Amino acid sequence: MVGRAAILQRLEAFGGLAAADGVGLHVYRPFHKDTAPSPEDTAPILAAELAPCGTPTAAGKPCWITEFGSGLQSDSCPSNDNRRARQIDVFFDEVSRLRTHAIAGAFYYDWDQGRPWAVFRCGKVTEAGRTLVRWSRRLEGL
Secondary structure (H helix, E strand, O other): OOOHHHHHHHHHHOOOOOOOOOEEEEEOHHHOOOOOOOHHHHHHHHHHHHOOOOOHHHOOOOEEEEEEOOOOOOOOOOOOOHHHHHHHHHHHHHHHHHOOOOEEEEEEOOOOOOOOOOOEEOOEEOHHHHHHHHHHHHHOOO
8 A cells, every 4th residue: 555645745746736626535534443433543544544635645636535424234123323324523623623724524424325335324314414414514615
């Protein structure tokens, strides 16, 4: 695996970021916890993942977080989605801290509407889905 900073440095060295509007990132590492993360545990991991965004490392370009998220393994109804909802809160707390100069957008990964990533289960939106909606309304227009 090649680190994010090394890739960005190589792209910049060859002029590859000059024509770009932003840098696309997938952010999954902070979500791989078995229990609901605390800000103390997860915020430093997220800060490291998002550190290049809007800085000279990324040619001053903002990041587009093209995928982030966490799976929910249980198929039980109703779904216990507290862990994912808490992870989303921690994630957007960090995104909010960075503001729009560094993060241009973020998309939760749920392309196939299937398990384990789905935020619509058991005939209704899960707690993680409601948390995503709440944050999208809160951050809209920043």
